Amino acid sequence: MTATSTNSAAPGDIPHPPTNRENHVTTGATVWLTGLPSAGKTTIAYELAGRLREEGHLVEVLDGDEIREFISAGLGFSREDRHANVQRIGFLAELLARNGVKVLVPVIAPYADSRAAVRKRHQESATGYLEVHVATPVEVCSVRDVKGLYAKQAAGELTGLTGVDDPYEAPESPDLRIESQDQTVQESAASVYALLSERGLA
Ligand SMILES: Nc1ncnc2c1ncn2[C@@H]1O[C@H](COP(=O)(O)OS(=O)(=O)O)[C@@H](OP(=O)(O)O)[C@H]1O
Ligand SMILES: Nc1ncnc2c1ncn2[C@@H]1O[C@H](COP(=O)(O)OP(=O)(O)O)[C@@H](O)[C@H]1O
Numbered sequence: 318m319t320a321t322s323t324n325s326a327a328p329g330d331i332p333h334p335p336t337n338r339e340n341h342v343t344t345g346a347t348v349w350l351t352g353l354p355s356a357g358k359t360t361i362a363y364e365l366a367g368r369l370r371e372e373g374h375l376v377e378v379l380d381g382d383e384i385r386e387f388i389s390a391g392l393g394f395s396r397e398d399r400h401a402n403v404q405r406i407g408f409l410a411e412l413l414a415r416n417g418v419k420v421l422v423p424v425i426a427p428y429a430d431s432r433a434a435v436r437k438r439h440q441e442s443a444t445g446y447l448e449v450h451v452a453t454p455v456e457v458c459s460v461r462d463v464k465g466l467y468a469k470q471a472a473g474e475l476t477g478l479t480g481v482d483d484p485y486e487a488p489e490s491p492d493l494r495i496e497s498q499d500q501t502v503q504e505s506a507a508s509v510y511a512l513l514s515e516r517g518l519a
Contacts, residue, residue, distance in 0.1 A: 342373050342374045342375070342417075343375070343417035344445070344518055345413065345416060346419055346444065346445030346447065346516075347413075347420045347422060347439060347444070348362075348365070348422065348509060349424070349435065349446070349448050349449065350424075350449045350451050351424070351426045351432065351448065351449070351451065351488060351491075352450060352451030352452060352453060353453065353458045353479055353485060354425065354458060354463075354464065354466050354479060355463045355464070355467070356451040356458055357453055357495070357505065358423030358425075358451050359380060360502050361423070361497070361502060361505045361506050362378050363378060364502050364503065364505070365421060365509050365510060366421055368506060369519065374419045374519070375417055375418045376419045376420075376421065378423070379410060379420060379421070379422045380423060381402075381406075381423060381425065384405070384406055388409070389401070389402045389406075394479075394483065396428065399426075399428065402424075403424065403428075403431040403432070403434075404434060404435070406422060406424055406435075407431075407434065410435070411435075411442060411444055414445065414446075415444045419513075419519075425479050427483070427484055427485045428484070429489075432448060432488065445516065445518045447492040447509070448488055448492050449491060449492060449493045449495060450491040450493070451505075452495060452497075453497045453498050455481065457497075457498045458480065467481065470482065492512060
């Protein structure tokens with residue numbers, strides 16, 4: 318289908334992203350939310366997804382747990398497997414984003430080289446890409462412990478937990494850093510939305 322802009326901007330108007338006949342916003346982009354388990358990645362992604370959908374954006378959330386049940390079934394948490402997982406998700410995200418979808422990716426992605434490869438894939442097709450570091454400290458994450466992983470690690474029932482006894486290479490220059498322990502979910506989602514707007518993607 319040919320994208321038809323419904324925007325008739327007068328001089329001085331703030332430009333709107335392009336829309337198609339069904340009035341969907343068709344500027345795709347990937348927002349990768351990286352951070353420790355229980356940092357708030359998934360919660361922020363779904364909050365943001367709701368807001369974007371209300372405004373007519375096409376949105377997909379590539380939830381780490383769901384991906385690991387299906388396209389990354391069989392992968393574990395070694396460095397190699399995490400890298401493979403992140404590259405598969407990066408491939409899918411770029412494909413969707415290039416075709417007009419806002420792709421929200423709440424996935425740990427602990428290694429800087431894995432994340433850099435995903436960014437590069439997007440740059441090569443000139444597809445919007447934002448890296449958001451949900452930088453909640455491990456002390457806060459381990460109290461939240463949404464899935465009980467920190468407790469299991471402390472009890473010796475699990476090893477290789479990101480940020481505890483497995484590496485997390487924090488992004489040095491993310492597009493945005495969120496301190497979720499100091500703000501509400503709505504404020505966190507709003508800060509990502511504001512950045513998308515600033516970059517002409519929302
Ligand atoms: N050892 C270990 N380390 C880290 N995380 C673990 C582990 N075992 C299971 N889980 C749970 O797996 C969820 C998905 O992980 P990801 O696909 O995001 O991880 S990765 O990017 O491939 O490293 C991840 O989801 P979130 O809690 O939403 O981050 C964890 O809950
Ligand atoms: N500002 C915030 N942003 C995101 N989550 C928050 C925030 N403040 C408190 N939380 C809580 O922290 C928990 C984060 O869990 P979750 O989103 O599943 O983390 P992750 O996907 O990073 O593992 C949720 O219970 C959420 O309600």
